[in-house]
Structures are given as C-alpha cells and as structure tokens.
Amino acid sequence: xxxxxxxxxxxxxxxxxxxxxxxxxxxxxxxxxxxxxxxxxxxxxxxxxxxxxxxxxxxxxxxxxxxxxxxxxxxxxxxxxxxxxxxxxxxxxxxxxxxxxxxxxxxxxxxxxxxxxxxxxxxxxxxxxxxxxxxxxxxxxxxxxxxxxxxxxxxxxxxxxxxxxxxxxxxxxxxxxxxxxxxxxxxxxxxxxxxxxxxxxxxxxxxxxxxxxxxxxxxxxxxxxxxxxxxxxxxxxxxxxxxxxxxxxxxxxxxxxxxxxxxxxxxxxxxxxxxxxxx
Numbered sequence: 001x002x003x004x005x006x007x008x009x010x011x012x013x014x015x016x017x018x019x020x021x022x023x024x025x026x027x028x029x030x031x032x033x034x035x036x037x038x039x040x041x042x043x044x045x046x047x048x049x050x051x052x053x054x055x056x057x058x059x060x061x062x063x064x065x066x067x068x069x070x071x072x073x074x075x076x077x078x079x080x081x082x083x084x085x086x087x088x089x090x091x092x093x094x095x096x097x098x099x100x101x102x103x104x105x106x107x108x109x110x111x112x113x114x115x116x117x118x119x120x121x122x123x124x125x126x127x128x129x130x131x132x133x134x135x136x137x138x139x140x141x142x143x144x145x146x147x148x149x150x151x152x153x154x155x156x157x158x159x160x161x162x163x164x165x166x167x168x169x170x171x172x173x174x175x176x177x178x179x180x181x182x183x184x185x186x187x188x189x190x191x192x193x194x195x196x197x198x199x200x201x202x203x204x205x206x207x208x209x210x211x212x213x214x215x216x217x218x219x220x221x222x223x224x225x226x227x228x229x230x231x232x233x234x235x236x237x238x239x240x241x242x243x244x245x246x247x248x249x250x251x252x253x254x255x256x257x258x259x260x261x262x263x264x265x266x267x268x269x270x271x272x273x274x275x276x277x278x279x
Contacts, residue, residue: 055256121182135158175200
C-alpha cells in the first residue's frame with residue numbers, strides 16, 4: 001500500500017515499516033477443507049462443553065466417526081484451540097494439606113467394575129431458595145456414574161432403594177461401598193442391608209473427605225460443568241439436568257485417567273477383554 005501510494009521502492013518501504021521483504025512476497029496458504037472442518041468441530045465441542053479443554057476435545061473427536069481414522073496431533077489441536085480463542089479458564093490450584101494427617105492414606109483400590117462403589121450427597125438450591133440434595137453414586141474402577149438422584153431429603157431407606165436399583169440395572173452386586181460417616185450412611189437400615197446382601201462397607205475417617213477422592217472429584221465436576229451454569233426452578237428440572245449430565249459424563253465426556261475413553265466405553269472394553277475370566 002505504501003509503495004502504491006507514495007511510489008516508494010520495495011526496499012525503502014520495507015525498511016521504513018520494519019518489515020522483512022520476504023514477507024511481502026510470501027502468499028498465505030489457503031486453508032484446506034479438513035482444516036476448516038476441524039476448526040468448526042472444535043468450536044462446536046467448545047460451544048456444547050464450555051468447561052472442556054483441548055485434550056478432552058481431541059479425545060472426543062477421535063471417538064467420532066469423522067475423525068477416528070485421522071491422526072489428530074496433540075500439538076496441532078492445541079494450536080488450533082488457541083487460535084480459535086477457545087482457551088478455558090485454568091483451574092484454581094488447590095493448596096497442599098499440611099499437618100500430621102496430611103500423608104497418603106492407605107485405602108482399598110478397585111480392581112474391576114462394581115468392585116468398589118463410592119457415594120455421597122451434594123447440596124444445591126432451586127431458584128426459590130429451597131434446599132435440594134443430589135445422591136451421587138459412581139463405580140471407582142470405570143468412573144461410571146451409576147446414579148444422580150435429586151430430592152429434597154434422603155433417608156437411609158432411600159439410599160438402600162437406589163443401591164438396589166443399581167444392582168437390578170447392572171446385574172452385578174458390588175463388593176464394597178465407600179462413603180463418609182453421615183447419618184444416612186451409618187443408620188441401621190443401610191448397615192443391615194449391607195450385612196444381608198453381603199456387601200462390605202469402607203467408611204472413611206471422620207473429617208477426611210480426601211479419602212473418598214473419586215466421588216469428591218465427581219461432585220466437583222458435576223458442580224463445575226452443570227450446576228454452576230444452570231438455574232433449577234423445580235424438582236423436575238433438577239432431575240432432567242442430572243440425567244442429562246449423567247448421560248454426557250458416561251457416554252460423551254472423555255476421562256483422562258481412562259486414556260481418553262468414556263466410562264461406558266472403558267467398561268465395555270474391559271468386559272470384552274475379560275470375557276473368559278468372567279465366564
């Protein structure tokens with residue numbers, strides 16, 4: 001533009017503007033169709049799941065029919081993710097616990113699906129300010145969300161009913177259940193049920209939620225990815241939001257500790273690889 005307007009030479013114009021002469025001659029490579037499609041798909045994933053980062057977006061695309069046979073390099077996805085302005089807010093780093101009980105706790109480790117179930121309550125409020133509780137149950141080995149049940153209040157009998165529904169749905173009885181020492185979990189109704197069906201309990205130490213890290217992490221993700229961005233007016237809406245996120249979590253959301261697989265796919269692959277052992 002400076003050359004055309006002032007009649008300056010290329011050398012002089014580039015010197016004044018501080019621009020390399022090779023940059024003036026280099027033509028921008030047109031974007032390929034695959035590149036444009038990949039950018040569009042990344043924007044679509046970010047729009048649907050605003051709390052996801054580029055890693056989960058990459059795993060999600062690799063699981064789709066369009067991209068499952070394509071090499072999606074991590075550095076490429078990260079570059080496109082940033083160029084599209086899709087960088088999400090980084091998580092706040094948690095402070096390391098200090099004190100005599102801050103060491104690593106020796107605990108039971110799940111070795112197969114339905115070996116150890118973890119459950120806990122999570123509180124929220126509806127738009128009118130009324131209290132609501134979610135009863136969340138996960139399988140520690142596959143990270144599968146087995147139940148997210150919203151109610152105004154829970155009794156031990158309600159907890160038992162949810163666990164019985166999980167057994168009926170999966171056809172598998174858990175070996176252990178891990179939970180805190182809340183009144184609903186230490187009541188006779190739940191303890192008697194565990195003794196009757198042969199399920200062992202693994203209570204964490206009082207005031208030690210980090211010993212039940214799987215369910216605590218699940219609760220945090222449920223809060224961050226669903227509850228924080230929604231307003232619930234009724235219990236019907238609360239149930240809809242819980243069921244919606246449960247389906248996304250189990251069937252769409254890639255999990256880092258499962259090598260980028262969704263919990264449902266990880267469980268299916270485990271069953272396929274261990275069919276002879278199960279039989």
